[in-house]
Amino acid sequence: GQQLNQSPQSMFIQEGEDVSMNCTSSSIFNTWLWYKQDPGEGPVLLIALYKAGELTSNGRLTAQFGITRKDSFLNISASIPSDVGIYFCAGQTNNDMRFGAGTRLTVKP
C-alpha cells in the first residue's frame, strides 16, 4: 500500500529555532495526524486534524490540514532539546491509515 511522502528526512537545528516539516500524498484523507516517537518508545499523538483547511495548535506545535486534503504540515516554534525525536505524519480514511517515513529531529543546545 502507498505510504505518505514526508520531508525532510532529518533536521539538525539549534535550540530556539523554528522547525517545519510536511507530508504529501496522491490520495485524499479525511483525517491527518502527527505523532512523535521518543527513543525506545512508541509513537504518541501530538495533533489530530479533521477538516480541510483546519489549523490547530498544541503549545509550540501548529499543524494544518491542506485544502486539497492531500497534504499537511507541522511547525514547531522555539525548539527545545526535548523536542528531539522522530515525527510521523499519518493520513486516515475510514479503516485505512498510512504513515510517513518520519522526520528525525536533532536539537543542539
Added chain:
Amino acid sequence: EAQVTQNPRYLITVTGKKLTVTCSQNMNHEYMSWYRQDPGLGLRQIYYSMNVEVTDKGDVPEGYKVSRKEKRNFPLILESPSPNQTSLYFCASSLSEVRGDEQFFGPGTRLTVL
C-alpha cells in the same frame, strides 16, 4: 494506568526458530493491530483485529500470524523468522476500528533475526 504492553522488548534469534511477541491492552479496546517500523519506510501495518476472533491482513502480512482469542491480547507469531523480519514492531489498540486520534501504541519490540 491505561497502556499497551509488549513482550519481549528486545529479542535476538536465529532463522527458522519460531517466536511469539505478546501484546496486551487494559483499555477494553476492540481494535488492535501490529506494525513494523523500518528506516525510511515509517510504520507499515502487518495485521489487525476488529474484535475477538476477527483478524485481517494489513499491508505486509507475509511471514506473520496473529490470533485474537481474548479481547485484551493480540500476539504476533513468526513461525519461521527470516533476516528480513529484523525490525522494530509496535502493537496498537483503539476503542473501535482504526481511529488514529484514539490509537495507543505499545513501547515496541526490537527483533533481530540472524
